Amino acid sequence: MADAECPECAGSVKLKEGAEQGEIISCPECGSRLEIVSVDPPKVQPAPKVDEDWGE
Numbered sequence: 500m501a502d503a504e505c506p507e508c509a510g511s512v513k514l515k516e517g518a519e520q521g522e523i524i525s526c527p528e529c530g531s532r533l534e535i536v537s538v539d540p541p542k543v544q545p546a547p548k549v550d551e552d553w554g555e
Contacts, residue, residue, distance in 0.1 A: 503541035507531040514541050 503512045508538050510528030514535065518524075522535045532546040 501537075501538070501541040503530060503543045505531060505533065506544055507533075512543055514538060 500516055503514060504510070505512050505526040505528065508526060508529040508531070511528055512524065512526050512533065514524075518535055518538055520535055520538060524530065524533050524535065524543070526533055530542045533543040534546040536542050536544050
């Protein structure tokens with residue numbers, strides 16, 4: 500397991516073995532949704548917001 504730093508609260512986010520780039524995880528300290536942007540070195544960023552599609 501590797502640790503990344505949460506960009507929201509600066510807490511430690513553990514990447515599980517087998518984690519993949521693009522995977523969405525949550526920060527255990529603040530609950531923010533994060534996207535894994537790199538596993539080596541471990542790096543996360545806030546996950547993109549998903550807007551609802553109302554068929555417009």
